[in-house]
Amino acid sequence: MTLQMMPEKRTPAAETAAESPDVHELRWERIAPERYRALRGETCVGFVDVVGAVFVVLAGARYDRAEEIAQTLDFDRVTMLLDGTAR
Numbered sequence: 001m002t003l004q005m006m007p008e009k010r011t012p013a014a015e016t017a018a019e020s021p022d023v024h025e026l027r028w029e030r031i032a033p034e035r036y037r038a039l040r041g042e043t044c045v046g047f048v049d050v051v052g053a054v055f056v057v058l059a060g061a062r063y064d065r066a067e068e069i070a071q072t073l074d075f076d077r078v079t080m081l082l083d084g085t086a087r
Contacts, residue, residue, distance in 0.1 A: 046082045
C-alpha cells in the first residue's frame with residue numbers, strides 16, 4: 001500500500017463495528033493530516049505517523065504513551081505489526 005492509498009476516513013463506519021461485536025479486523029481513522037489511529041472494534045491498538053515516505057508505527061491505546069515499535073516503507077507491514085501477525 002502506498003501513501004496515496006491510505007484511508008481518508010474510518011472504515012467500516014463506527015455504527016457497523018458497534019453492531020457486530022466480533023470485529024477482529026483493524027480499521028483506520030485519520031486523526032490528523034499525518035496521523036492515523038488503528039482500531040479493533042472500538043479499542044485503539046496503535047497509531048501510525050506518516051513522516052515523508054516512512055510509516056512510524058506506535059503500539060498503545062493512548063498516543064502520549066504509545067511506544068514506537070517500527071519504521072517501515074510498507075503499509076501492509078504496519079497492519080501486520082499492529083495486528084500481531086508480524087514476526
